[in-house]
Amino acid sequence: MTKTADSVRNQFKSQWQKWQHRGENLLGRSFDRHLKIGVTGFSGSGKSTFLTSLIHQLKYSHHPGLGGFLPARDKQLLSVDSTAIPGFALFDYAGGIAALSDTPPRWPNPTSEVSATRLHITFKKGSVWSGLLGDARQLTLDLRDYPGEWLMDMPMLKLSYRDWCLDQQQLLSRAPRADLDPTLLADLHKLDPMQTADTDFLTSLFQRWQTYLRQAKQAGLTLLQPGRALLDTDDNLPMVLPLLSLHDYSPEQLEKANETTLYQQLRQQYHQYLDNLVKPFYRQFFTGIDRQVMLIDVVKALSHGEECFNDMMMAYSRIIDCYQMGNQIWLKQLFTPTVNKILFLASKPDRLLMHQHEALRQLVDAMIKRICPQSVRHRIRIETEIAAAVRSSIDHQDYLTATLQDGRFGELRHPPIPDELPQLSHWQQLAGWTPPVLRPPVNPQLAQGGRLAHIRMDKVLRDLIGDKFS
Ligand SMILES: Nc1nc2c(ncn2[C@@H]2O[C@H](COP(=O)(O)OP(=O)(O)OP(=O)(O)O)[C@@H](O)[C@H]2O)c(=O)[nH]1
Ligand SMILES: [Mg+2]
Incomplete structure (x- = not known):
């Protein structure tokens, strides 16, 4: 190239960059490189x-298998570095990779x-100009x-203690909850809200309630509150327990009850739980979130039968209700709603035959149509997908092979997956099916950047962040 051609090219490049930066400044927030x-x-x-x-897929996007995510297919990603976010513990990516690459x-x-x-992604733009100008850009992902x-505590935020008790009473009156620990439920029914509270008695009742909630989780139920009572991590939880005979009293009677009564004591514990634990978490976690991935283990819900499936639908529906933020003053006060997209994802489809994956996706679609009201769908872009983060089976068209959690290797078969909300005939076909927990595939190279096999993670990346690379 001649000197003149070179200088014309440089002049053009610098002018182009000036325009570009000016354009970026003018566009301001709409340029939006931080999600x-x-x-x-x-x-x-x-x-x-x-x-x-x-x-891992973003860090090592050169591996095959990400064809549906164009920035990876077109080798636009130059580097991906992660840092901590002030105020949060660092997500343990290294620990996760160490576990997946362990033996076994x-x-x-x-x-x-x-x-x-926080991921700092450096990429080159996908236009012809960027090739010419050597233009690198940054996308930051939190x-x-x-x-x-x-998660299940979120809907409690809009319920008073009395409303929560009445709701629990409804739930606990129906199978399978009603059959799980009838003695505990009978004891809760017998409690007189106006009796004087005894701390030792309450402590032992709360322990029984925790055991009950864990049993209910084992049985495949989802709508379990208070959610933190299911974890072993907090010994000093406020005792959030339902009183099941409140319908015998008017709201005014309850309001006027003496401070020492069971009702007032439990009401205080309920509000302590919400004020000290639930609200700070939602404020910290959800403030400023732009996009949300909501994972649903549909396979598990199907295999636990109709009642557990409906329970999970109700649980998600109550969470979605919280997103009708337009007129939800209580939630607006907690954090400013900004979510503009929710991707509902049926997780772990590697437990199903490939030719059943589309049925699973259609089923998720049907579920979301049922639980997501129009008012939410008008304001928030809703998408549905299925994806396995770590593909742990091999498909042989009419059966799968996989290693189970206990190390046994074998063939897996399953009933057909309904492509609509299951009807009686589907439930009959699904009865008795227990999909086993799979062991992740042997992959010692993972810690050195080896390929992590997945199902449709490229489509997830496309739906979630694909628009930020154009
Ligand atoms: N077959 C298969 N199983 C998976 C996959 N992802 C997760 N699992 C299984 O699901 C279990 C739970 O996965 P986690 O990622 O810990 O789920 P989580 O939502 O973070 O759970 P919490 O931390 O308890 O809220 C794992 O221990 C695996 O048994 C996948 O892609 N394929
Ligand atoms: Mg987890």
Whole structure:
């Protein structure tokens, strides 16, 4: 190239960069290269494993298998570095990868505290100009994780203690809850809200309630409150217990009850729980979140039968209700709602045959249509997908092979997955099906940047952040 051609090119490049920077300044916030993503879902839905895989896929995007995420396919990603976010513990990506690459491989540990990580992604723009101008850009992603048990506390924020008790009473009167520990439920029914509270008695009752909630979780139920009572991590939890005979009293009678009564004491414990634990968590976790991934273990819900499936639908529906923020003053006071997209994701589809994946996706679609009211869908972009963070099975068209958690290797088969909300005939087909917990595949190279096999994580990346690379 001649000197003149070189200087014309440089002049053009510098002029172009000036225009570009001016344009960026003018566009200001709409340029938006900083996204805050909340990964949410009930306990065991796969949040931490999903985050570990998502970070790994971005860090090592040169591996095959990300064709659906164009920035990876077109080799636009130049580097991905992670740092901590002030005020949060660092999300344990390294620990997750160490577990998955261990011998034998393990899953990341269940989560006991809020954590987060900030990814600094350097990429080149996908236009012809960027090739010519050597233009590198930054996208910053904040990713947050937390123990799933805490999610179910969110709808409690808009209930008074009395309303919560009445709701619990309804729930506990129906199977399968009513059959789980009839003695405890009878004892709760017998409690007189106006009797004087005895701390030792309350402590032992609360322990029985905790055991009951854990039993209910084992049985496949989701709508379990208070969520933190399911974890072993906090010994000093306020005693959030339902009184089941409040309908015998008017709200005024209850309001006027003496401070020493069971009703007033438990009411105080309920508000302490919300004020000291639940509100600070939601304020910290949800403030400023732009996009949300909501993981749903649909396979588990299907395999636990109709009542547990409906319970999970009700639980998610109550969470979604909280997103009708337009007129939810109580939530607005807590944090400013900014979520503009929710991606509902059926997790762990590697437990199903490939040719059933589309049925699973359609089922998630049907579930979301049922639980997401129009008012939410008008304001928040809702998408549905299925994705396995860590593909742990091999598909042989009419059966799968996989290693189970206990180390046995074998063939897996399952009943057909309904592509709509299950009807009686579907439930009959699904009866008796218990999908086993799989062991992650052997992958010692992972810690050195080896490929982490997945299902449709590229589509998730496309839906979640694909628009930020154009
Ligand atoms: N087969 C398969 N199993 C998975 C996958 N992801 C998670 N699991 C299983 O689901 C379990 C729970 O996953 P986690 O990532 O710990 O779930 P979580 O939502 O973070 O759970 P909490 O921390 O308790 O809220 C794991 O221990 C695995 O058994 C996946 O992609 N495929
Ligand atoms: Mg977790």
